[in-house]
Amino acid sequence: MDRPRSATLITRTSPKGVSVTVGQTSPGSEEIVVRNLTKHYKQLRAVDDLSFTVRSGRVTGFLGPNGAGKTTTLRMLLNLVTPTSGTATIGGQRYLELDQPIRHVGAVLEASSAHRGRTGVNHLRVICAAAGLPRERADEALALVGLTPAAKRKFKGYSLGMKQRLGIAAAMLGDPRVLILDEPANGLDPEGIRWMRDLLKALAAEGRTILVSSHLLSEMQQLADDVVIVAAGKLVRQGPVDEVLGSMGAAVQVRVRTPDPAKLTTALAAFQPSITPLPDGALLVTGMETAAIGHAAFTASVELHELTGERADLEQVFLQLTAGKAGIR
Amino acid sequence: MNLVRSELTKLRTTSTWWVFTLIMIPLWALAVLYNWGSSYATQQASTASDVPADQAEVVQVAGEAINVATTLYTSGQFLGVLLVMLLGAIIVTNEFFHQTATTTFLVSPHRERVILAKLITAVLVGLLFWLVTTVLNLIAVPFVLDALNVPVQLGEAGVWRAVGLNALAFALWAIVGVGAGVLIRSQLGATLTLSLGYVIGTMGASLVFFLLAEYVAEWFEKLQVLVPTTASALMISGTELPGNPPRWVGAAVLIGYALVTGLLGTAIMKRRDIS
Numbered sequence: 001m002d003r004p005r006s007a008t009l010i011t012r013t014s015p016k017g018v019s020v021t022v023g024q025t026s027p028g029s030e031e032i033v034v035r036n037l038t039k040h041y042k043q044l045r046a047v048d049d050l051s052f053t054v055r056s057g058r059v060t061g062f063l064g065p066n067g068a069g070k071t072t073t074l075r076m077l078l079n080l081v082t083p084t085s086g087t088a089t090i091g092g093q094r095y096l097e098l099d100q101p102i103r104h105v106g107a108v109l110e111a112s113s114a115h116r117g118r119t120g121v122n123h124l125r126v127i128c129a130a131a132g133l134p135r136e137r138a139d140e141a142l143a144l145v146g147l148t149p150a151a152k153r154k155f156k157g158y159s160l161g162m163k164q165r166l167g168i169a170a171a172m173l174g175d176p177r178v179l180i181l182d183e184p185a186n187g188l189d190p191e192g193i194r195w196m197r198d199l200l201k202a203l204a205a206e207g208r209t210i211l212v213s214s215h216l217l218s219e220m221q222q223l224a225d226d227v228v229i230v231a232a233g234k235l236v237r238q239g240p241v242d243e244v245l246g247s248m249g250a251a252v253q254v255r256v257r258t259p260d261p262a263k264l265t266t267a268l269a270a271f272q273p274s275i276t277p278l279p280d281g282a283l284l285v286t287g288m289e290t291a292a293i294g295h296a297a298f299t300a301s302v303e304l305h306e307l308t309g310e311r312a313d314l315e316q317v318f319l320q321l322t323a324g325k326a327g328i329r
Numbered sequence: 330m331n332l333v334r335s336e337l338t339k340l341r342t343t344s345t346w347w348v349f350t351l352i353m354i355p356l357w358a359l360a361v362l363y364n365w366g367s368s369y370a371t372q373q374a375s376t377a378s379d380v381p382a383d384q385a386e387v388v389q390v391a392g393e394a395i396n397v398a399t400t401l402y403t404s405g406q407f408l409g410v411l412l413v414m415l416l417g418a419i420i421v422t423n424e425f426f427h428q429t430a431t432t433t434f435l436v437s438p439h440r441e442r443v444i445l446a447k448l449i450t451a452v453l454v455g456l457l458f459w460l461v462t463t464v465l466n467l468i469a470v471p472f473v474l475d476a477l478n479v480p481v482q483l484g485e486a487g488v489w490r491a492v493g494l495n496a497l498a499f500a501l502w503a504i505v506g507v508g509a510g511v512l513i514r515s516q517l518g519a520t521l522t523l524s525l526g527y528v529i530g531t532m533g534a535s536l537v538f539f540l541l542a543e544y545v546a547e548w549f550e551k552l553q554v555l556v557p558t559t560a561s562a563l564m565i566s567g568t569e570l571p572g573n574p575p576r577w578v579g580a581a582v583l584i585g586y587a588l589v590t591g592l593l594g595t596a597i598m599k600r601r602d603i604s
């Protein structure tokens with residue numbers, strides 16, 4: 001890292017007219033800051049006044065339904081798409097202002113590929129040449145993603161997962177402090193997904209900033225420390241995963257199995273829970289804690305065979321938060 | 330300059346360059362044969378007496394030894410610059426066809442630098458093609474001239490000036506190609522438009538200018554140099570041809586086209602969303 005980490009502060013006026021100060025809070029932090037970012041396509045606001053911050057040293061999941069504007073946001077962050085208004089900075093600088101950007105920021109994006117007739121290693125060498133990196137970095141990056149055996153094969157012969165790995169290798173060439181990945185798990189095998197999870201976690205533990213968009217919510221729950229959830233171009237929720245899950249505490253579900261479902265339903269009626277019979281004969285109770293259900297059943301002398309609290313998972317929270325928000329536009 | 334190195338690596342690591350070289354060689358051979366034939370025909374005509382008076386002068390000058398020599402020593406220009414222009418366009422359209430534009434602009438977000446690197450690369454490749462055809466010409470053409478009973482004339486300044494201006498033509502057409510590649514993003518679209526436009530456009534424009542000159546006003550004929558292929562052909566004539574604008578006009582017209590397409594291409598590329 002050769003860029004001086006000045007603690008420059010950028011003062012900007014928020015829409016409400018209040019002057020807020022955005023900038024690098026601690027030396028060495030490479031936060032991603034998105035402020036009032038907007039992108040209009042002809043009739044569509046693909047991204048609509050979106051603001052969020054991505055902290056370093058953590059993995060941040062960028063979630064949203066199809067067409068929510070995730071890819072568009074990431075491309076604006078990387079100066080590939082011009083915002084209609086608003087700003088996006090990495091470590092306080094716009095991507096365009098970064099000196100030797102791929103030494104600071106690595107990106108794996110959708111609709112990004114390699115020449116079909118070029119070999120994997122040559123694809124990386126082209127990038128090395130343009131970025132002034134030594135050629136050997138290409139071989140190192142290929143080894144990192146486990147692609148060395150296919151290094152001299154042409155890109156058109158690569159499987160989906162191999163293409164994705166090549167993209168990750170390209171992103172890692174400059175040993176960047178910030179990684180931006182758009183659905184990187186796409187096409188990876190289970191082992192590959194585990195490998196990527198470990199890699200991203202290890203990189204975050206080194207203090208790097210990781211922003212990763214994905215639709216695999218159970219994977220995200222294991223991987224991410226923070227989440228940014230968007231729908232229809234707007235921010236829905238941002239925060240640490242635990243906090244976002246916790247805020248949905250009321251939605252905790254409990255599986256109850258009893259030989260006499262009718263009697264239990266009557267016994268619980270006073271608490272006004274929502275009760276759904278499951279195909280396997282059990283009941284799914286929402287709106288009550290396990291203890292309260294157990295107590296009510298005990299008082300009414302209802303026999304229970306199973307009583308399992310299911311903590312709300314990211315998938316449920318996500319569906320709940322984005323329900324009713326326009327999906328594909 | 331790293332970006333130029335990167336662009337050259339891009340070219341080197343795909344089959345494009347040798348495919349173009351393979352196409353180039355037979356086309357060059359055809360061009361030499363064609364020029365041989367037409368020079369022979371001109372020679373016959375300039376000694377014949379049944380040529381209309383107003384054309385006689387042109388035919389006679391064209392039949393002069395120096396002009397036969399410059400035509401032959403620059404054989405392969407017409408199709409050579411077409412190939413160079415196509416290659417220049419493909420350098421750009423490739424990035425969209427293979428979706429590598431994202432990576433390219435991530436590495437270098439200053440897009441004008443990328444376009445500049447592509448322009449330089451295209452010019453270098455154009456000059457390489459010029460060098461190859463010129464070396465082939467220098468080897469083969471003396472035999473052709475001998476057969477035509479025309480001196481070899483490798484000591485003539487006019488020959489070397491034509492060969493030098495031919496290099497300029499190759500370089501300028503390469504620039505036009507890059508600019509056109511930005512304007513027409515589709516690989517197939519650019520290739521088809523440019524080759525058809527080049528061949529049919531040249532013939533069509535000659536016809537249009539011929540009709541305008543014939544039926545509207547004679548001075549239209551002087552404007553024919555505005556057709557880019559005419560401009561590059563003018564640049565390599567050995568002596569000034571009567572009734573034709575001077576050589577530097579051809580160069581100026583071609584530089585104009587190169588500037589316009591190059592600058593327009595850069596401006597468009599800077600604003601375009603890559604997705």
Ligand SMILES: Nc1ncnc2c1ncn2[C@@H]1O[C@H](COP(=O)(O)OP(=O)(O)OP(=O)(O)O)[C@@H](O)[C@H]1O
Nearest residue numbers: 041046064065066067068069070071072073329604
């Ligand atoms: N170049 C474009 N022209 C017009 N509309 C576009 C363009 N790019 C994206 N859009 C629209 O903007 C919206 C957001 O698209 P975007 O690709 O950012 O969504 P996303 O969140 O990445 O979706 P997904 O999860 O399916 O990848 C979509 O409705 C899309 O149709």
Ligand SMILES: [Mg+2]
Nearest residue numbers: 070071110182
């Ligand atoms: Mg997307």
